[in-house]
Amino acid sequence: MTMISLSGVNKHYDSYHALRNIDLDIEAGEFFSLLGPSGCGKTTLLRTIAGFEDIESGTLKIAGADMAEVPPNRRPTNMVFQSYAIFPHLNVAQNVAFGLRKSDLSKSEQTRVVGEALEMVGLDGFGARAANALSGGQRQRVALARALVLKPKVLLLDEPLSALDKKLREQMQLELRRLQRQVGITFILVTHDQEEALIMSDRIAVMFEGQIAQLADPQTLYRAPASRKVGEFIGTMNVMPVAQNAGNLTIAGLGQVSDPARDTVSHAGIRPETMSILFPGEPDRDRVAAAKIVDRAYYGDMTYYEVGLDGLDNTLTISMKNLMGREILEIGTPVRISWREDALVFFDQ
């Protein structure tokens, strides 16, 4: 079932075209992410769904109902704000109960559902705590409980993890995912963190300059980016120019491939982990090319090598697991690199 349906949605801020003809369907029960760099329109799109921004043209439907004349307080959506927007003059329980004023629940039932919501986000017993006595992670949990207690059809999350430190962020990513499966509500997450989007989402819409550049599940998005821009935005993508050569494609640095020539193709891309460096004594496998270590970055579990190839201006990044007994190669070492044709993606520009 389609929960949210946008068609031909446009929005300007003065002369800036923030949303350009957006067509998008989001399924019920889906964990959907809007991913893009800052200023790409992802937050505007989220605020449009929440009702905080008017759209100039196009239609927005939530659960089949047109939202054009529906103010934010009457939409079946709730939002977790980037700043969490916890009411400073209310305690935790009062914050969570804020939206229940108009519900049919009696006072005692309200207390019960507030308690349940707090338990669900792991803040059992925090009800009487003052809002300003909470840590960042706790504030976020309060914001989540406050939205979920109203049982919305759609939960909107505006960069909810960006203010948390790395450890807490990773923990919350998994927890949000678990929570979404538990309540079964449609979650729409806005984020600029591609890793976060990949970890959490069922589907991701990558946005650039007010347009959706690609809409796909995380694996497709990573393995088969629709454009060079998407490929380079998500993860690391090595990009090499491609020449059309007697009916075949020749990739700078790597050589000719068996793919037939296509006029439109101008670049090829390959992910760092799909290539490998052959250590001394290892036999050749797949396609092999001669290279030289130009730079390296040691990450503990991984080492990222920058290698230079003849006939290629830029360097390629290759990531290698630091397996037991595997040496860390010095800068300047000549090496053989191994790669596979089926790991290549071709781009038009």
Add this chain to the structure above:
Amino acid sequence: MADDVSHNSRRGLLLVSPPFLTTLVLLAGPLGAIILFSFWTQDYLTLNTDFTIKNYVEAAQDPIYGLLLGRSLLVAGAVTLLTVITAFPVAYFISFHVKPSRKSLWLFLITIPFWTSYLIRVFLWKVVLGFNGVINSGLIEVGIIDAPITFILYNLNAVIITLAHAFAPFAILPIFVALEKIDRALLEASRDLGETRVATFFRVTLPLAMPGLVAATLIVFIPVIGDYITPRLVGGPGGLMIANMIQTQFLKLNNAPMGAALAVISMVAVTVIATLFVWLNRRFLKVRS
């Protein structure tokens, strides 16, 4: 180490001493003198320095003093209420509906009345409210009234209107500051959680603006109690306040001890009310900070 401390504390004392001395000479000195005077008596030109509470007994027994103090509190209360209620929409408008780049201009415009002396502004209100004043001639011209209305000058109404106008900026500024501090995401959160604009105002904006409202109330209430220029000029016989009586005791009746006693009494009254408000302020601030 010990030298550092004494050096620092010496420098601290040096920095603090000028304001400390001026406070001592200009505030604590006169205050002590007033309290001392209030326990003395005066018979025409001779000052009797025997300790007595006769002035306080007289202030308690003669109904005129109670009447004037009561009227002062009433006027101050009414002025404060009127000022805060009229100042709030102005502060709200500037904070929520004026473009950020224009806010300082608006605040600047609000201070324009202060470019004229207080005395002149009070006189101008006489021109506005008078028998042949702007309001009366205007209303007669339009045909709403036949004869000039008189309940707007030389009585308490005139005092309240004039003072409310004079103190408006003092109320607007603290309320504006409190409104500016409200995170706008809180208002969106309230809307998102199902509340209308009006309900959001009462459940979020107003409670969060409370510290500003309490500050405005104090800033207006305290000086209005002691005002004697406006009551003298536009108050007429029925519009005089306690400060006018203090002035009269000191300058006309030559009874400085009685004037001092009245000053102490009104100070105590103000202190009690101000303390109550400070306590309220604390209560609201405790939740926020």
